[in-house]
Amino acid sequence: MKFTLSWLKDHLETEVPVETLLTTLSAIGLEVESVEDPAETLGAFVVARITEAKPHPDADRLQIVQVETTPGKPTHEVVCGAPNARAGLIGVFAPIGTYVPGIDVTLVKRAVRGVTSNGMMCSDSELQLSDEADGIIDLPAEMAKHIGEPYINVIGLNDPVIDVAITPNRPDCTGVRGIARDLAAAGLGTLKPELKLGPVEGKKAPSIDIALKFDTETKDACQVFAGRMVTGVKNTASPDWMQARLRAVGLRPINALVDVTNYVAHDRGRPLHVYDADKLKGGVHARMGKKGESFLALDGNTYDVDGAMCVIADDSGPLGLGGVIGGELSGTTEDTETVLIESAWFSPTRTAATGRATGLITDARYRFERGVDPASVMPGLDLATHWILELAGGTPSKATVAGTVPDTSKTIAFNPNRVEQLSGVAVSAKDVKTILKALGCKIDGKGEKLNVSIPSWRPDIHGPADLVEEVVRIVGLDKVPATPLPRIHGVAQPVLTENQKRTRLARRILASRGLVECVTWSFIPQNEAEHFAGGQDNLQLANPISVDLSTMRPSLVPGLLSALHRNQNRGFQDAALFELGQTYSSAEAAGQHLIASGARAGSETLVGGGRDWQATARPVDLFDAKADLAAALSAMGLDIEKAQITRDAPSWYHPGRSGTVRLGPKRILAHFGEVHPATAALYELDGPVAAFEIFINNLPPEKKKAGRAKPALPASDLLPVRRDFAFVVDATVDASTLLRAAEKADKKLISNINVFDVFEGGDLAAENKKSVAIEVTLQPHDETLKDKAIEAVSEAIIAQVKKATGGVIRG
């Protein structure tokens, strides 16, 4: 919403500086988006007279002119190229140092073909006042009395333009008078009385019928439609002052009739429409549109209407969309002699819906969708009639009204103490009342029991909290005293839930292993979602922003692989990324899962990727992913050795080189492995990729401990004994099976088993066998181990392994 300072002062008696106005506007909820002050940009251009003009000695097209800016004082010698420059011309002069916006130049003293020019005589286009560049500005002779004055003062342009953002709840501030009322309430001046209108009501009834044609379901679309005709108008241009204001707020002056409607809309937030009555076929009525109808709108486009849109129509069909835009064919022109003025009230929600459906953003929609003051139907009609009679002459008819103005009167029971309770600012009951009255409320009752009647232009005020807001924004939010929130505990207590703590730990441990955290989109392409066993109908967006962001992700792996691909394209073949985020298996809250997932590509192992003089680059494999996974699980309180590893990772992993970590048959904690070659191909990945994904929600809760004390350390003074065993087993036997079997041999004595060699080559490969070598640590507790005891354990180990795996000691 744009307005100029002088326009504001039509409604507000004030002497406060512009700066104060701007600060207050923003503070009370009318956020100043921009201010254009012509005094800043054009203040240096002054009215001046050319006292003498003679040809330039060295240039045919140039003249040397003497410019007078202060009568009686020496003139400025200027080199001028304009064909209309002549002695006696009164024009506009820019001295040295002036920035000329139309040519984007700051004037400096310089010689033009040997003659120094001390400024510039300007054209309208150089001042960006119009597009005309037919020589320099040539003012009428009577302007001589203004020589030396700033040009913008003389033509009434010295008027700052203020643009404020109006929140959707404030229809009243879509008119200058509403803004003035707010500022007056905030103590920046007084609201001037309403304009005294001349006689606007004629004697004859209008010759055109006005009607509302709705059924009970749609009658809310337009509850009142008032009109008045004015005959014998001369629709010339509107006066300069009106044109200047309309231009300043960004509107193009059209003709007196149209300009009046635009002026009243901006002045009062009251949109109107004018029809050339001679172009109307039969009566005018408001009704719902019908499918198949269309009309040519004022913007030159043809719009189809439908049954959800309110139209204004005559016997020929729709003329315009009620509350949104008028029609071209029934519009006024310079030839219009009889005008029908429309002042109606259209439903905010229907206007908004029509606006969205057509994509039209108009001044009328801006106001009607916020809720134009229904009580302004008749005063608005009268004001428009007043201006039309003033600017275009003619004879008014009686007003005719179809329907009735909706009753929006509201009275709120209000305890003024509520202001302090809710805002913390102590405002006396007297001040509360003064502010509410200044905003247009009427108040009766007393003490804690006030009855506040809300003005018809404030549809946004519903209850006591709204009244508190009104009082506090006017008193000033800076008056709200910062008040410490009561502290609950002397020393703050921990607040995070177990999953929140686990997420934090997983993040830090993964980063400590060289993985880089990223955040990727929650939605991915449909084909990728399907590849990762997702993409169900209920997880596809109905209105995605692009096909690449269309479906809620079933896994974090696609986002990571896609990110690895982009990084590889930038030259980073070796990369390790992780993400902590959510995946979706259904559209319900329970279908959202918290996941920690990571992926390593190329040779980005724990020691780092690429070549190094100390270590050769090794391609990443499933054990890199498994080690990351184990570290993250451990940080989250779970020992991977206590879980089972099964060979049923999902399809995007290499079937032979991947695993699933689970606790029992139902509880899946994680997947890990090398990415399936087909999946890697889908993402055009270069080199091997290993990934893991941990289902944080599935981790068992940590056991609650009674205290923080750790158990005693059972360290023995007796030396541990180590023995090595190499077993030959079938190639398909899992090392974990062998280890668990060996452990069983003597749970008390065996303190650790370590796999120190796995060999699958040579003769063994031919037999489909492998050798697994383990080092067993025996920790005696009571006495030093005797050979016999060691031998007994060794035999037990061999027996257990044989029993569990069929493996034999390697010969």
Place this chain on the structure above:
Amino acid sequence: MTASGPTADLNALEQDVLASITEAGDLTALENARVAAIGKKGRISAEMQKLGAMKPEERKAFGKAVNAVKARVTKALDTRKGALEAAALAEKLATERADVSLPVRDGPETRGRIHPVSQVLDECIEIFADMGFSVAEGPDIESQDTNFTKLNMPEDHPARQDHDTFYFAPGLDGSRQLLRTHTSTVQIRTMLNNEPPLRIIAPGRVYRGDSDQTHTPMFHQIEGLVIEEKIHMGHLKWVLEEFSKAFFEVDDVEMRFRASHFPFTEPSMEVDIGAGTIGKPGDWLEVLGCGMVHPNVLKNCGLDPERYQGFAFGMGLDRITMLKYGIPDLRAFFSADLRWLRHYGFSMLNTPTLGGGLSR
């Protein structure tokens, strides 16, 4: 007086042997000298063998003398051996020179990074936890009821359109789920499931169909909610001022509160921060919207607005991250560009704490 007899011979022998030890240039020569002196057939051993043939009083004196010689020789052998060994080791080590200028690799702890949004979230949690806020969470896929209706935006409310909401296809009952457009949904879930007093923050991903340099279809918000019996706008102001000082790590921060409008708060405010106070160019930077929870919202969540009141605020987590750490482009947050992540990301050691400072 000159020594004579067997003792005098012994003296000469000792001098001779000690000289041979000193002269030994390496461990082999030294071993030869040792064998020649105190080996089985050594010269000193031979002297000792003479003891058996001596008379007792003679034996006593000579025995003492020869043992003393042997002790001194043995000591000299040990000393010489130590010196030769040290020299040999020094000579060996001199050949074991490494190029100490060769570079060592960065460890994984140096290469890994924490995403700036995660880091800033940890910072926020640290600050709000100190003020007694816990961290609440809610799903990204929500109902229209939670995202709009319960937040005082009934079906025909224009704000529903302004949010550029992502919808899913209608379900069997005709209702359409959506991607939450703000974390205010967690306010609703918190109030529906808990009794006041309530103090929560709710960080998370939110979604709007918008994309340019400052808008991405997915971004992060952090919501705050306090509901008690006597909480007013002054508390809200204090919390935001304290948060801003702590978060931007400055002693004082200039703040401006402007009246505004949101359907779910009344009164509503927008909050700007003085750009200069946090070392940014410009006058004011808009950082968040807030207000007193609208009585209709309290009612919609089963709380009595006559008894309970409180405030809510919501700010862009990415936005405050950009402001604090000077990150220019929002879109880069979600592009997973390693160069960007390494540059703007944080070391895993940089865990924000109030005691140690939020950042280093």
